Amino acid sequence: MQYWIMKSEPDVFSFDDLKKRPGQKEAWDGVRNYQARNFMRDQMKVGDIVLFYHSSCPVPGIAGLAKVASKSYPDPTQFDPKSEYYDEKATPEKPRWFLVDVAYYKDIPFISLEELKKHKELEDMRLLQKGNRLSILPVSPEEYKFIMKL
DNA sequence: GCCAACGTTGGC
DNA sequence: GCCAACGTTGGC
Numbered sequence: 001m002q003y004w005i006m007k008s009e010p011d012v013f014s015f016d017d018l019k020k021r022p023g024q025k026e027a028w029d030g031v032r033n034y035q036a037r038n039f040m041r042d043q044m045k046v047g048d049i050v051l052f053y054h055s056s057c058p059v060p061g062i063a064g065l066a067k068v069a070s071k072s073y074p075d076p077t078q079f080d081p082k083s084e085y086y087d088e089k090a091t092p093e094k095p096r097w098f099l100v101d102v103a104y105y106k107d108i109p110f111i112s113l114e115e116l117k118k119h120k121e122l123e124d125m126r127l128l129q130k131g132n133r134l135s136i137l138p139v140s141p142e143e144y145k146f147i148m149k150l
Numbered sequence: 151g152c153c154a155a156c157g158t159t160g161g162c
Numbered sequence: 163g164c165c166a167a168c169g170t171t172g173g174c
Contacts, residue, residue, distance in 0.1 A: 007160090033169075056160050113161080131167040133159045 002048045003139040004039070005127055006066070006102065007055040015052045015063035015104075024104035025069050029077045030085045031099060036136040041072045041098040043138075050102055051139060051147070053127070061112035062147070069103035111150055121146050 006028065008014065018026055031037055050066040074095035077085035090096040116122055126137045139147075 009160095035169095060161070131159095133168065135159085 002043065002045065003051070003141065003144040004044065004048060004068075005051045005053050005062075005137045005139055007053045007135045009056045010054040010063070011057065014054065015066075018052065018064075018066060018102065019104045021104075025101050026103075027075075028099045028102050029075045031075070031135060032085065032087075032097065033134065036134055037098055039136045039138065040100050044068045044072060044100050046070065049105065049144070051144075052102075055135075059110075059112055059114075061110055061115070062108070063110055064104070064108055065106040066102045067105045068100050070101035072098045072100050075099040108148070111147065115150065116147070119146070119150075 013026070018024060028040070031040065046068055048068040050068060051062045052064045052066045054060055054063045074090075074092070075085070075097040077083040078087040078090040078095065078097045079092060080086055085097075087096055116125070117128060122128060122143060125139070125143050126132060126134075127139075
């Protein structure tokens with residue numbers, strides 16, 4: 001079992017939005033970065049815990065907990081010419097982009113980025129590294145435990 | 151295979 | 163809206 005951070009812009013899709021979805025579940029589509037794709041395709045397992053992170057907003061931070069709710073499968077938006085995520089080089093026979101379903105797991109008090117930065121124990125977190133732009137990142141068990149005690 | 155140009159991310 | 167960081171693209 002692994003831990004992850006998945007970023008989303010709350011204006012586009014927030015943790016509350018996830019809770020309101022049918023089955024409180026959503027396909028994490030639109031990821032178009034190979035490293036992030038590889039995490040979903042190769043490493044995520046059903047039941048992995050996801051820190052749902054709000055980015056590009058007035059107060060960035062961890063908004064709640066979710067779980068990986070499916071194995072990885074091809075992102076259907078890559079085949080849809082009308083989608084903004086359409087990829088003309090992808091075919092159903094040779095899909096390029098993969099995703100997993102993510103399901104609501106648990107409410108926690110909001111933990112801001114500012115708060116995370118205060119703790120020496122978290123200074124090596126990939127999320128906090130300078131220049132990090134990946135929308136999906138692994139979180140170590142130690143980091144997860146520490147964050148849950150904040 | 152190099153690398154410059156360009157685009158995107160995301161905090162501030 | 164700015165800008166640093168970094169990924170991707172495409173010419174050579």
